[in-house]
Amino acid sequence: MISRFAALLLAFLATPLTAEVRDLKACFQERCAVCHGPDGTGRGTNGARLGGRNLADARWLAKQEEAELVAVILRGRGAMPGFRRQLSEAESRRLVVEVIRPLAARKRP
Numbered sequence: 001m002i003s004r005f006a007a008l009l010l011a012f013l014a015t016p017l018t019a020e021v022r023d024l025k026a027c028f029q030e031r032c033a034v035c036h037g038p039d040g041t042g043r044g045t046n047g048a049r050l051g052g053r054n055l056a057d058a059r060w061l062a063k064q065e066e067a068e069l070v071a072v073i074l075r076g077r078g079a080m081p082g083f084r085r086q087l088s089e090a091e092s093r094r095l096v097v098e099v100i101r102p103l104a105a106r107k108r109p
């Protein structure tokens with residue numbers, strides 16, 4: 001309950017409509033949506049599984065360490081390539097905080 005509320009609150013706080021936030025959302029659509037889906041659920045617009053983890057699972061996300069997610073995005077894990085060459089650590093962190101968290105807050109488990 002509390003984590004769901006916290007996720008919503010965070011989404012609200014972390015979603016100012018600045019150009020930079022829009023850029024990171026575009027970055028997610030360009031680089032991550034191919035596996036994680038445009039809405040982060042790991043499914044394409046036709047509902048087919050794409051292979052990436054469901055990032056919009058609020059219960060799962062609430063249990064993750066932010067630093068670990070930031071590190072996995074940079075270094076990769078399993079079938080997911082690392083994005084160290086394309087993203088700085090700060091950008092990776094902002095993807096987690098400003099893009100992935102709001103995706104999870106939008107979807108009810």
Ligand code: HEC
Pocket residue numbers: 028031032033034035036051052053055068069072073077078079080081083095
């Ligand atoms: C080639 C497909 C693919 C692409 C592209 C991709 N991912 Fe993933 N992602 C995966 C898979 C598969 C997993 C599950 C990895 C595992 O745990 O084995 C995953 C897991 C994750 C996780 C969870 C890590 C954890 O600790 O469990 C995060 C966060 C994530 N991806 C973010 C991103 C972001 C942000 C991008 C774009 C910059 C991205 N992914 C691009 C396939 C992809």
